[in-house]
Amino acid sequence: MYSNDTIAAISTPLGEGGIGIVKLSGNESFNIIKKVFKCKESGKNDYPHSRYLYYGHITDEENNIVDEVLTSFMPAPNTYTRENVVEINCHSGIFALRTILKLVLDSGARLAEPGEFTKRAFLNGRIDLSQAEAVINIIxxxxxxxxxxxxxxxxxxxxxxxxxxxxxxxxxxxxxxxxxxxxxxxxxxxxxxxxxxxxxxxxxxxxxxxxxxxxxxxAFQEGVNIAIIGRPNVGKSSLLNALLRQQKAIVHETPGTTRDLLEGYMNLGGYPLRLVDTAGIQGTEDPIEQEGIARSRNAAREARLILMVVDGSADWSESDFAIAALKEEYQGLVIIINKADLEQNIDQNKVAKSYPYASVVKTSALRGEGIETLELAVAEQLDSVLGSAPECPVVVxxxxxxxxxxxxxxxxxxxxxxxxxxxxxxxxxxxxxxxxxxxxxxxxxxxxxxxxxxxxxxxxx
Ligand SMILES: Nc1nc2c(ncn2[C@@H]2O[C@H](COP(=O)(O)OP(=O)(O)OP(=O)(O)O)[C@@H](O)[C@H]2O)c(=O)[nH]1
Ligand SMILES: [Mg+2]
Incomplete structure (x- = not known):
């Protein structure tokens, strides 16, 4: 499983850049590097001194200079791998890096496998496996x-x-x-x-x-799924636009304007959110609309938080009861009584009493009113379904x-x-x-x- 031969690899991305690094690890690193690195200070007794940068040249078999470099020597055990490590800082061009790597390999090193430096750090007990995996997650x-x-x-x-x-x-x-x-x-x-x-x-x-x-x-990687659902024409797309501060979705007085899912991203309460606007849910014979509604239901199922929109100037209908009932145990619910600028038929307190687990807010997407209150309600619901972001535990x-x-x-x-x-x-x-x-x-x-x-x-x- 573990061989203690000396390994080498190019540690920086291949491409043009100021600096590229060829790295070696293993017992023979120092001896191997001395075959190809001509140090300007090699007359000094303490060469190689730990963690000093040595200026010099990499030369090939015929003593031609390949590149001007800075080389550091890091003796075991206080290194990334707990072995002798050498890093050659050269110029980052594909040919310079590959030529130096080839010279090092010809001098006795073996090409490292992907992750082998970190694997050695793990096998030599410097880090445990979860810490090794965290390295790749940082990258x-x-x-x-x-x-x-x-x-x-x-x-x-x-x-x-x-x-x-x-x-x-x-x-x-x-x-x-x-x-x-x-x-x-x-x-x-x-x-x-x-x-x-x-x-x-x-x-x-x-x-x-x-x-x-x-x-x-x-959630941090993909965004928390939030579905905006409700009957047609209640203002779902208008609310998406208000939350995103952008005219992303088409808004129109014709019911059934939104037919497909439309997503937008924003940050709130420490979470990145993926907001999904959906087609209005209603009974219909139209096959295209039926497909749109099936997608709305699907988006609702996949969401961690449902934003259910109702038209405050209309009555709370049977369909609204059915839509509110889509909320599953694992989901949060915010009920948005929209069109607050019109004469109201829906009583916010009554709704709040009927759905005590939900946050109930009033908005006018048309006038941009109540949006901040809505955001607070969203953050509050997210905290209750996911826990507050800053205290989140770590599993990667x-x-x-x-x-x-x-x-x-x-x-x-x-x-x-x-x-x-x-x-x-x-x-x-x-x-x-x-x-x-x-x-x-x-x-x-x-x-x-x-x-x-x-x-x-x-x-x-
Ligand atoms: N008065 C008033 N009208 C609004 C409000 N919000 C949206 N509207 C209007 O209601 C109509 C429908 O708005 P949309 O945002 O397209 O509604 P929707 O729920 O996405 O509709 P569908 O996509 O058809 O399901 C448009 O004419 C909007 O201008 C509001 O707060 N007050
Ligand atoms: Mg719409």
């Missing part, structure tokens, strides 16, 4: 939030939480194991099931909290999510069957959960899984 991050969350994982925040849950499992298992090993010294009847159940529930909620981070991270990869869900399932199974479960099995199941959770940090993982994780890395990292 791939597409927003400030994504960088921030990945950096938290890189600093070890996820690892600490996993350690905590695994310790809870060990603390819980220890007395059970003692009881099983020395039954004569314990009275099994005195075993307090309630304490066990409470401790297991605590473990369960710890895992659930981490899983909440999965959704929040996804799909792999973590899979592991956490499997561990959670083991705990849930134990919780539902505790009464009938012999202590031996209880203890074995807890151990299984402990082993599963160890996969997050890479403490309990097979080589295949490890290869899968590192194969996602880019070359030179």
């Amino acid at each position: 791939r991050a597409r927003s400030e939030e994504a960088v921030r969350t990945a950096a938290r994982v890189m600093r070890g925040e996820l690892s600490e939480k996993i350690d905590h849950i695994r310790k809870l499992l060990i603390d819980l298992r220890a007395p059970i194991e003692a009881m099983l090993d020395y039954p004569e010294e314990f009275d099994i009847d005195q075993f307090d099931e309630n304490i066990l159940l409470a401790a297991l529930s605590n473990i369960q909620s710890n895992i659930c909290n981490l899983l909440r981070g999965v959704e929040i991270n996804r 990869t799909l792999r973590h999510e899979e592991v956490l869900k499997e561990a959670l399932q083991i705990i849930v199974d134990i919780l539902t069957a505790t009464e009938h479960m012999p202590l031996e099995i209880l203890s074995t199941e807890m151990q299984r959960a402990w082993i599963k959770l160890g996969e997050i940090k890479g403490e309990t993982m097979n080589d295949d899984l490890l290869d899968r994780v590192f194969s996602e890395f880019c070359l030179g990292k």
Whole structure:
């Protein structure tokens, strides 16, 4: 699995730029580099001095100068890989970088596999697997939030939480194991099931909290889905435009103007939002409209928050009851009584009483009134379905999510069957959960899984 030969790769993107870096790691790095690097200061005794930049030239077999470079020598163990590391800062042109890499490879280094530097950092115990994965997440991050969350994982925040849950499992298992090993010294009847159940529930909620981070991270990457739904002509598209501060959707007095889904993006309460305007929902024979309505319902299902719009100057109809009933348990609901500038037929208080879990606001999309109140209501609902953004926990990869869900399932199974479960099995199941959770940090993982994780890395990292 681990070979301690010396590896090399180009660590910067291939293309024209001021500086490119060729990096080496391994026992032989210093010797290999000395074959191709002619240092201007090589007369000095302390060459190579740790973490100094040495000015010189890379030369080929015939002693021709290939490039003028700065080279740094970083002796083990205080390096990224915990091995001897050398970095050659050269000019970033495809040919300069490739020629230098080739010279280094011809002098005894092997081309690094994608992610191999980070894999060595992991195998040499400098970072755990979740921290290694955070490195790739920082590289791939597409927003400030994504960088921030990945950096938290890189600093070890996820690892600490996993350690905590695994310790809870060990603390819980220890007395059970003692009881099983020395039954004569314990009275099994005195075993307090309630304490066990409470401790297991605590473990369960710890895992659930981490899983909440999965959704929040996804929200940061993709935007939280919000569907604007309602009967035709109530002002859905006008509200989309008002929220986006942009005339994105066509607004018209003809009912059925919007036929397809239309999306727009905005930020609110720390979350990026993906707002989806939909076709008005009503009974219709028109097949195109029917398809549009099917899409509206679909958008409503996929949303985390539903913005239901009604026309305040009209009556609350049967269709409005049916539309409000589309809200599922996992969704938030804001009911928007629009067209507040006209004479009103809908009483805001009555609506609020009928839908106590929803936020009810009044707007006039036409005049741009009530939009800030609407935004506050959206932020409030998001906080209640997703939790407030700044305190979000950290889980960054799909792999973590899979592991956490499997561990959670083991705990849930134990919780539902505790009464009938012999202590031996209880203890074995807890151990299984402990082993599963160890996969997050890479403490309990097979080589295949490890290869899968590192194969996602880019070359030179
Ligand atoms: N008086 C008044 N009219 C409004 C308001 N909001 C929208 N309208 C008008 O209502 C009509 C329909 O507006 P849209 O935003 O297209 O409504 P919609 O719900 O998207 O309609 P469909 O796409 O047909 O389902 C337009 O003539 C708008 O100008 C409002 O707050 N007050
Ligand atoms: Mg519309």
